[in-house]
Amino acid sequence: MNELRVAEIMRQQTHKTLHVVSCRSSQAFAAAVCDELGVKLGTVHLDNFANGEIHARYGESVRGCDLFIFGAHTKWNKASVNDVIMEQLVMVDAAKRASAKRITVVAPFYSYARQDRKASGREPISARLLADLFHAAGAKRLLSVDLHSGQIQGFFDGPLDHLTAMPVLVEFVCSLQADDLVIVAPDAGRVKVAERYTQQLNADLAIIHKRRNVETKNNVEALGIVGDVRNRTCVLVDDMIDTGGTIVAAAELLMANGAKRVVVVATHGVFSGRAIERLTDSAIDLVACTDTLPLAEHQKFEKLKVVSVVEIVAQAISAVFEDTSVSEIFGGNNLAT
16 A cells, blocks of 8 residues: 555544534524534424334434534423433434544533432432433443532543533623622532632622432522622522522522622523512512523523523534643633532
């Protein structure tokens, strides 16, 4: 074999092609990321059989591609969060069987993250189960934003790129132009994250002490505050807002202790059940969340401000594709929760 032929084979083996596709639940977000990357969103034909089973077929060849599969783990249209996860798993399996070179699951919001340990006997660790399912389907890498628990990074048997929405949320807080800021952790588990916000914003820290009823889901009781919040602009920092019960109870406690204003910043706007009603009727002045999850029209309300993490996700995908450091994008602030 001549040297030119050998060189051509080596070039083909080392050449990589970036390919991005998406579940039906996250088409808009994935398309925006593709615009940022300067690539076209790939085509996947997705459909449901009469009994609800999901079928996927790629519209273009993905052989040898560095493939990124987006999936927003949330209720979408008539599909449940579990339907969306299954759709992403089917897409991973189809890509593996179509000879994609490397498959990265992009789950901006990683579902089941709150089930990261056994809080009582005879319970699952569903966050680990989900990681195992993606690995079994053929995913080589996971990418997510602001995991509920840092230990989930160790659940996946492969690299897990943990991004943070802190840059865009800090920018939002700066836009408030408040010189009396105090960053508030809604519970002890969010203290590390809240401390990083205080460092970025040169603000004080307060912590809310709460008690959770382990027998009843989404049932918490705010008990007290550590720190000075009187006549201050209080910024509650959390990874997600689900039913809104925790964050509304925290806001009421802050106002009862003399806070001038309460603003909430959270990465993921899940907004389940009566969340919108609770937040609208609460003492909270503003709620900022990111676009990691698509919002239906009924989930949009006057107090809500949505900031985008599209650029952050695009930068991370570019770094993964080019085999450069993801953590350097965030100065190491993405490594702990």
